[in-house]
């Protein structure tokens with residue numbers, strides 16, 4: 091693996107991850123520009139105006155109107171031309187994509203996520219389409235989803251704060267006891283990817299790993315059928331621990 | 343000038359001179375020793391953390407077997423959590439704060455504004471004693487069953503409540519922070535009062551050195567926001583000890599529901615200003631030193647002071663950028679993003695003025711100057727990389743990764759540490775009456791610069807590659823396995839940085855006893871402390887000086903031949 095490959099961000103398998111990557115690049119371009127500006131000044135002035143080369147320093151306070159206006163203009167230019175631009179772009183991405191949750195009418199995969207020390211629990215509504223009923227499909231560690239379809243998550247935690255982190259979708263959201271947070275994305279590639287916990291959650295925080303298995307549509311249906319059979323057979327009505335789910339609240 | 347307290351006779355006994363001293367110069371040195379002591383502990387912890395990340399499962403060299411005999415020298419995962427928790431806590435509250443604010447705040451404020459001591463010397467003494475008590479509480483927590491706090495320096499509930507942290511360590515951590523908060527608040531009111539009422543006659547606010555400006559703004563932020571943190575950790579103590587549920591929710595909240603996110607609000611209302619509490623003294627110091635050693639007035643000194651003031655105000659309005667992933671309302675999120683961006687206006691002014699100061703100067707590359715130029719370099723990197731984190735969408739990806747760790751180490755660790763070293767090299771002759779060795783100082787500088795950039799830039803690289811924080815062994819994740827080599831590189835860099843502190847330590851202790859005896863003004867600088875002998879006598883000024891010009895009077899063409907600066911006590915020479 092080349093050095094460059096070894097430090098690249100993980101493969102992006104989501105429809106919107108590229109927005110984050112491209113904004114990162116945009117900010118980087120400006121940062122490189124400004125940093126070069128600063129260190130060019132820093133190194134060039136250090137060289138050119140060392141006591142050896144310049145025996146006598148200029149006597150100026152930099153307090154003239156012109157000088158003050160110039161510094162203020164630099165500050166204002168940075169803010170209006172660049173910062174507000176970045177803010178607008180990010181805002182557009184958030185409103186148009188990341189916060190633009192699928193509507194009711196849309197056919198999406200819905201998953202409830204329960205974080206706990208130190209594992210991920212996933213819940214699918216099952217055949218009846220209602221959460222927290224007997225036919226719910228429960229998995230832990232493994233999240234199965236189909237490619238090319240929007241997936242919606244509702245995330246909470248049983249004990250301490252965790253953070254549901256999908257590096258390959260460039261997303262994360264905190265899993266907080268007492269609150270339900272939301273996340274959605276649409277996978278564009280099949281394969282097996284890491285799910286991580288990004289918020290310190292105790293000694294074995296580092297072991298709180300999950301796998302996201304993105305299937306082709308057919309494979310997913312096959313998995314779903316099998317999982318449904320297992321669920322119908324194995325779910326135990328008496329075991330209240332199975333019923334950690336909640337009523338799915340729609341987005342709009 | 344009137345004083346609330348009478349003039350005590352010079353203390354003679356060891357206790358009254360070194361332990362129960364009212365003298366701001368002695369208290370400054372107490373804080374300096376205290377800070378350096380904790381800096382070494384915090385640094386050693388950093389090396390242990392880095393070791394684990396580069397060589398998971400291998401024994402820590404040399405002292406590993408002695409510290410962790412049960413595991414054959416390998417740092418166990420629960421200890422690892424304690425290490426990064428205490429590394430953060432110690433570096434922020436017990437190393438940087440005491441050195442920059444405790445030591446140099448105490449030392450510089452009275453001397454630079456022409457006062458005989460602080461406004462409240464007893465409070466000043468108490469402030470150090472509370473800090474010492476707090477340090478004892480924190481260190482003692484390591485010796486209780488289950489050890490010290492291990493929930494991160496941010497100690498978010500519910501992890502930091504009994505749900506996630508049984509054992510007394512976390513409670514002691516809260517108490518230590520509370521006591522230290524009281525100490526810092528005492529220091530802060532003292533500094534504020536002293537600066538407002540004890541300035542020498544003739545010294546307007548804009549005639550104060552920028553160092554004093556930085557310390558003043560820091561003290562104001564401290565006085566306002568440290569109590570907020572105090573309240574937060576006090577509520578946490580209540581949850582842990584008295585069974586309240588301020589921060590409990592979900593299954594753990596058996597008697598009524600609170601909200602763990604409430605703590606995050608309280609914490610960051612304090613936490614964001616804290617960043618500036620740490621950096622403002624360094625900014626002030628650097629703004630002064632660039633002028634002192636470029637032998638040129640500070641460019642736009644008034645604008646620099648006002649930009650620092652603006653940043654202090656803005657710093658109180660942006661804390662929500664630490665909580666984007668908790669999914670605040672879109673309106674709050676957008677507001678915090680936009681407000682965060684406004685900080686770049688005054689920051690750009692600071693950089694313009696720093697570069698304006700050395701432009702056409704006649705630069706002397708002494709050790710304080712090198713470290714100050716280093717601050718401009720690392721703060722440039724630290725400030726700019728903040729942009730990614732203030733931007734909501736990029737923060738979705740980067741939040742809680744090593745990118746954040748690299749970024750805040752550039753701003754809070756690298757910049758502040760270099761600023762602190764600049765201050766130590768600069769005021770050492772005044773404090774101890776001896777010079778430090780310049781060659782050693784330069785070795786120290788370059789070693790530190792190379793090491794720290796390797797560490798902190800490396801952290802941003804692995805963070806962008808997705809590596810998240812506080813992992814005992816990141817390489818259990820498949821997508822992080824390719825980062826093993828660069829993590830090893832970061833660890834090597836950390837050892838370079840660590841070993842680069844040896845010449846400093848040698849220099850410091852050797853110069854204390856064997857350094858060249860310092861003249862009263864070895865750097866040829868005109869601020870008030872340099873009108874005094876090195877070290878200054880008890881109560882500093884025989885006669886309170888009258889200030890007649892600004893602190894940055896260099897290169898005035900009307901000065902007589904062979905002199906390129908004037909003291910603040912001298913009348914500005916005119917043609």
Ligand SMILES: [Cu+2]
Pocket residue numbers: 205206208251252253287288289290291295298
């Ligand atoms: Cu977790």
Ligand SMILES: [Cu+2]
Pocket residue numbers: 613614617660661663664
């Ligand atoms: Cu902040």
